[in-house]
Amino acid sequence: METVLLSDSDIDLEKAAEFIKNGDIVGIPTETVYGLGADASNEEAVRRVFEAKGRPADNPLIVHLADFSQAVSFTQFIPPLAYKLAEHFCPGPLTMVLPKNDRIPMITSGGLDTVGIRVPSHPVMHRIIELSGRPIAAPSANTSGYPSPTSAEHVMRDMYGKISAVVDGGNSEFGVESTVIAIEGDSSVRILRPGCVTKEMLSELCSEVIIDRAILHELEAGQKAASPGMKYKHYSPKANIIMVEGELESFIAYVGANNGKSVYSLIFDKDADRFPYRYMTYGNSSSEQAHLIFQRLRELDDAGAERVYVRAPETDGVGLAVYNRLIRAAGFEVIRI
Template sequence: MDTVLLSDSNNELEKAADLIRNGEIVGIPTETVYGLGADASNEDAVRRVFEAKGRPADNPLIVHLADFSQAKEYTTSIPELAYKLAERFCPGPLTMVLPKNDRIPMITSGGLDTVGIRVPSHRVMHRIIELSGRPIAAPSANTSGYPSPTSAEHVMRDMNGKIAAVVDGGSSEFGVESTVISIESRNSVRILRPGCITKEMLSELCSEVIIDRAILHELEAGQKAASPGMKYKHYSPKADIIMVEGSLESFISYVGAHNGEGVCSLIFDTDKECFPYRYMTYGKDSSEQAHLLFQRLRELDDAGAEKVYVRAPETEGVGLAVYNRLIRAAGFEVIRI
């Protein structure tokens, strides 16, 4: 299969929508990362998404809609709190896990009786959903386990020859996947995967915001993943990623004691003036770190890094999302100094 690179012009977006209507797979930009878009109601198309990514079948997909009002077409019930959250955060990088109906096949939901619903704000993704007239299942458009793509170039690297087309919509705005939540009670939610809609933001509308244990720890044996990004090692480059928690001084000392050929560090912008070893930076604050993280993980592979020591980000605000992605990229290997 020849993968076609499309622009974000109206004519090209109509082509992308036609491909999806016809059961094909298209790499599509969103405000979070690029997604591998397919008709969520078409079992054969969804199956090919799993095949293209090499994704385990029990890892659920998120369904993207043009408007939250359409969620009632694919769910059996929607709590009042979900509508309240949608009014504030949709369209945007928030996914809500809701009980699904039969219009969403079990293969799309990873065998669960729930489905993640999201209304993306990116103009290109939003327009393709409208033009196709389909609910679009769109996991990140990368080889399963590898860093998520934040540009069309990343998607072409991973998916060229495996999917019909990729739409180039420029660099992703946020750089990490959407926040995924479940509704726990009338005024309580649980964060299953952190993103740029933070606990602090959700707390403005909810009396209780629970951080699921799986955000910072591995799932227990036999436990089902209620959200993408919970169960398997994810976001990992070919290099061996090791997170290091501690002061800059202790980080420098630790890297110095373990430095060698093939070693590189991923540090904050503010660290570079006094860091004496090979490094890349990934931003001065949590928002920049989220935007740059996956790009930097891919660049580390391009640079031939074999082992990467990462300065651990904070776990407040968007930092929790960055920490979550890194701890999974590291296979939960964290050095605390």
């Protein structure tokens, strides 16, 4: 099929909403990354999302709503803590895993009895949800396993001919997918996937915030993924990504000993003046790194990189989200020097 590129004008957003209502698939901007939007209650539409991405069927999708009050229509029960968190973080980059009801098909939830619910803050995504009157399932709008898209151009490159349309809403604000949490007990949460709603932010409202083991380690054999981004190798370009933890001088020496024609490094902006080998930078602060990481991974492929050594980010705040994406892009290969 021909994939139509739409603007964020009112007329084009109405066209995008009509595609959704008709069971078609649309690339839609959100504040995190671009999503591959479809009617979450339409099994055939959701099946086509999995096909377009090449996504494993047991990898659950997140359902996007215009307002958290709508969650009662798609869940069996909403804990009081979920309402408390929604008051602070919705709309925004937080997904809460809740027990689903029959209005959400099992294909949407990846075979689980739970569903991730999110209220996006991006005005384009928000308006399309309102105009379509549908809950919108929207995994990242990329080929499964490849770096997530943060621009309409990325989506067109990955999805042209596979989906009906892409809405160009500019570059994504945050650059990494939403934080996904499960609520445990009356006042505790478990982070299943880190994002820009951080452990520190959640700790202000919860008695305990648990970091799930799968954030930094592979799932054990037979373990089900309760959230997107937990089970499979994700976010990876064609190049072989290798994470390196260590001070800059040690990093430089290691890269020098393992340098080659198609070797690049991904370093902090502040390292650039002292780094003698081929490189790209991805910011200094964690928020800058989150905003740039997927764009840089795609640019490294465009540059012909075959092996990339990455200076590992910090693991506090938003840095945990960046580290999580990189360790999965690297297939959990980390060198500590």
